[in-house]
Amino acid sequence: MANKKIVIDIYGSDEGPLSVVKGTILLLNAHSEVDVILVGDENLIVPILDEANIAKDRYKIIHTTEAITNADNIMEAFFNKPKASVILAIQELANNDETIGMLSPGNSGAIIVGSIKYLSTPEFTRPCIAAVLPVGANNKFTCLVDTGSTNDCQASQLHQFARLGSDLIRKLYKINSPKVALLCNGTEDTKGNKLTKETFKILKEDSTINFVGNIEANSVMGGDIDVLVTDGFDGNIFLKTIEGSFAKVIKDIFVYAKKNNSEDAMKIGKSLLSTYDISAIGGGIVLGARKFIIKCRGNSREITYLNTGEMLLRIDNDEDLYNLQNN
């Protein structure tokens, strides 16, 4: 059987393209059943792969040195920068039937626009980016939609996010009726801002969704819900607040461990780090498109490309996404 092919866009990481290529090597070495299609400067890519003794038949390169940056206007970039790596990568994903998915640390907006342009489905008007978060106990997780692809949302979009998140959870975790909640400033039906109040009504009326109502941010970690719906701006704040809070507590523990020469404290710190290091998992899953793209965090590290590559493999196999940090 032919190897599964994953498209990897090497531009857009805060750590630079080298880090993405090195991460790709981790993925190739760990998974002999995977080949990659790298999109970026071949003069940069080939020497690194050669040095790592990666066989020529494990990869293909689509050469380009152009990239869309945060300074670009996304809509204009699709006209002015047709050779931008993220565009070429999505085109390859769309046109090459052997590809199972794509990884990119690039601009979220560009990934969404590219998905609409080349990978749209008749059912959904605009894809969103989901994150699977470790919550509660016993490997419980919650799918957060949207994590940042659309900042100013309409209620109808949040409705689509709820459906897309439910679909993902149903598929991967064999949960028939995933519990959907709306991120809000209170649990009462009357709480919320204009957007969530309007969304609340729509979700309540959709019998295909198991809508359980509003949820407050401090309850999400309890693990009682499967899908957390919010607009991209708030999803981004929610996700990054968790990350910042965990980082702060874990740092405090390491400081204590060093100061008191405590093995136990060091052990706890390391264990928490592996459980809650979101930047290592580091990928948002684009939902609502024909194929899966994982948008890697801008601050992704090399390990992220192994983890998100495995995430794609698990999605392709309808397997549990959790516990990626066990690598």
Place this chain on the structure above:
Amino acid sequence: MANKKIVIDIYGSDEGPLSVVKGTILLLNAHSEVDVILVGDENLIVPILDEANIAKDRYKIIHTTEAITNADNIMEAFFNKPKASVILAIQELANNDETIGMLSPGNSGAIIVGSIKYLSTPEFTRPCIAAVLPVGANNKFTCLVDTGSTNDCQASQLHQFARLGSDLIRKLYKINSPKVALLCNGTEDTKGNKLTKETFKILKEDSTINFVGNIEANSVMGGDIDVLVTDGFDGNIFLKTIEGSFAKVIKDIFVYAKKNNSEDAMKIGKSLLSTYDISAIGGGIVLGARKFIIKCRGNSREITYLNTGEMLLRIDNDEDLYNLQNN
């Protein structure tokens, strides 16, 4: 010199009015320089104060059994429930020159409307609720405005929040030019949703504010900024996400400590709990009114009324708000 008088509204706590009265007793016993004016059912209050041997001259009661609940329409409640505890309490605060401030676990909206009605200043159109968060190292803090009083904000309101937060920090911490940042989904000037993009422009043009730009949620805990500006809906999510994240990590540590019988782990857990237990500090400071009201969290515990009472005393003395958890 006469004792300082604090008005306390006993209704609105998830834990019930008894818990508020018991918290008041903690405050009275710890601070002989404080008297209180309790607003609520005297048949409930007096026996508890008697049992705790509180001298009759330490308190006054404004009797009422009416309260505004989350189910009420706030604007209507001001007409239909004129004897609601929060209304009577704010009226007392406004009319009694001996009062230095007020504590209430009641409805945020009612507190804001009451502040506008009875305590408004010509300069600010609508008060906001600030929280002082422990961030960074060495007792650094950041003032978050708004924490939930106004869900659907205009850019002009966020501008006022920035000024109010700066004023508080300047007054209490003698920082001449507090650094103000806007909570956003990226640090670049072009990032944000419609509201933050518009606010960004206004803040940048105001030379009375030291606006340092957008900040991501995961950087706030680093402690580099003094004032974090956001609308009430997002402020609420930010605050409750921190609370939920800390609670989750600390719970994990206690589970580890018990399982492994580790004294060090238990010590770390307790230390983190005292540093990061937001529900114990548990108060948002109403800014932009003639006098200070502290809106206690709905899930406040007895200790909260001691802590928030001391917060009022420190504000009254222009003293550092931090380290309240040392009680």
